[in-house]
Amino acid sequence: MSERFDEIKQEILDGIGGLASSKAVYEFKKQFLDSKAGKIGLLMKEMKNIAPEERASFGKGVNDLKEWAQQRFTDLDEMIKAKELEHRYEQERIDVTEPGAEMKSGNLHPITQMRNEIIDVFSGMGFEVFENKEIENDYYNFTALNTPKDHPARDMQDTFYLSPEFLLATQTSAAQIHTMEAKKPPIKILCPGKVFRSDDDATHSPMFHQMEGLVVDKKITLCDLKGMLDVFVQKIYGEGTTTRLRPSYFPFTEPSVEVDVSCFECGGKGCKLCKGTGWIEILGAGIVNRKVLQNCGIDPDEYSGLAFGIGLERATMLKYGINNIKLLFESDIKVLEQIDNN
Numbered sequence: 299m300s301e302r303f304d305e306i307k308q309e310i311l312d313g314i315g316g317l318a319s320s321k322a323v324y325e326f327k328k329q330f331l332d333s334k335a336g337k338i339g340l341l342m343k344e345m346k347n348i349a350p351e352e353r354a355s356f357g358k359g360v361n362d363l364k365e366w367a368q369q370r371f372t373d374l375d376e377m378i379k380a381k382e383l384e385h386r387y388e389q390e391r392i393d394v395t396e397p398g399a400e401m402k403s404g405n406l407h408p409i410t411q412m413r414n415e416i417i418d419v420f421s422g423m424g425f426e427v428f429e430n431k432e433i434e435n436d437y438y439n440f441t442a443l444n445t446p447k448d449h450p451a452r453d454m455q456d457t458f459y460l461s462p463e464f465l466l467a468t469q470t471s472a473a474q475i476h477t478m479e480a481k482k483p484p485i486k487i488l489c490p491g492k493v494f495r496s497d498d499d500a501t502h503s504p505m506f507h508q509m510e511g512l513v514v515d516k517k518i519t520l521c522d523l524k525g526m527l528d529v530f531v532q533k534i535y536g537e538g539t540t541t542r543l544r545p546s547y548f549p550f551t552e553p554s555v556e557v558d559v560s561c562f563e564c565g566g567k568g569c570k571l572c573k574g575t576g577w578i579e580i581l582g583a584g585i586v587n588r589k590v591l592q593n594c595g596i597d598p599d600e601y602s603g604l605a606f607g608i609g610l611e612r613a614t615m616l617k618y619g620i621n622n623i624k625l626l627f628e629s630d631i632k633v634l635e636q637i638d639n640n
């Protein structure tokens with residue numbers, strides 16, 4: 299009978315090696331230790347065929363075998379469970395030092411970035427900022443700026459009239475009048491605003507943005523203007539850029555100038571951006587016309603002023619090499635994502 303015990307032992311030892319999961323262990327174990335159909339349990343049923351004097355040792359043999367088998371299966375089960383747990387740990391492992399999934403965050407519109415950069419430069423020089431009005435009356439937009447009705451300079455800007463008296467602001471220069479009416483010199487202000495003109499092509503849009511600058515104090519000259527604008531172009535277009543002033547005409551400044559910036563693309567040698575000239579036109583400016591000071595109750599013999607108007611779309615297009623203004627208004631995320639200076 300002990301041969302039968304050895305056979306069962308061998309069968310268990312042979313089978314155990316190939317078991318890889320606790321479920322397989324459970325199934326295999328059942329074949330031997332199931333209380334009804336298990337091979338070891340069934341041995342007990344053979345007791346009746348055993349000679350009475352051998353029954354005690356047979357019973358002990360079966361019990362020993364049962365204990366031995368139980369121990370094997372328990373050991374194996376523990377080992378496999380530990381392995382399974384280790385595998386699960388491995389699979390569910392989280393590396394807390396890894397960077398998280400990137401969150402998309404928006405950025406400021408290029409025009410807003412340009413506006414903020416310009417404000418940053420001029421507030422460093424002591425300028426205060428006031429928002430401009432979008433609807434103006436004829437007096438502030440034109441007449442007080444030395445551009446009375448029928449003045450030919452009115453044709454310089456194609457105006458959207460809302461009524462004979464009210465219009466959409468065509469320039470931020472109206473802010474000069476509002477400021478000088480409200481404050482006495484010294485004045486140093488910057489006015490960003492939306493302006494509107496009936497004009498629409500690759501470089502013009504019916505709505506665009508300007509930034510007006512106005513300084514009124516004793517002995518303000520074109521030198522002050524050039525000095526401030528040089529600082530401005532260096533901050534926006536890079537060290538080494540400079541400005542040049544060309545004679546121009548605006549009714550509210552005398553003398554008036556068109557300001558060019560030295561080409562920051564080619565350094566002045568001549569390229570496509572500056573059309574071979576080494577210079578790019580960037581803004582209009584001048585010394586505040588005596589008549590404008592007078593219109594606001596400021597004595598032009600005591601005070602003088604300088605004014606400039608920067609087109610934000612133009613300044614932005616030049617800086618990033620954008621050749622169609624529509625790109626700035628289409629909200630195409632692929633374009634906007636590329637311009638992030640913050």
Ligand code: PHE
Nearest residue numbers: 469471582583584605606607
């Ligand atoms: N208002 C002028 C324009 O829109 C620009 C300008 C501003 C010129 C201030 C001189 C002084 O063209």
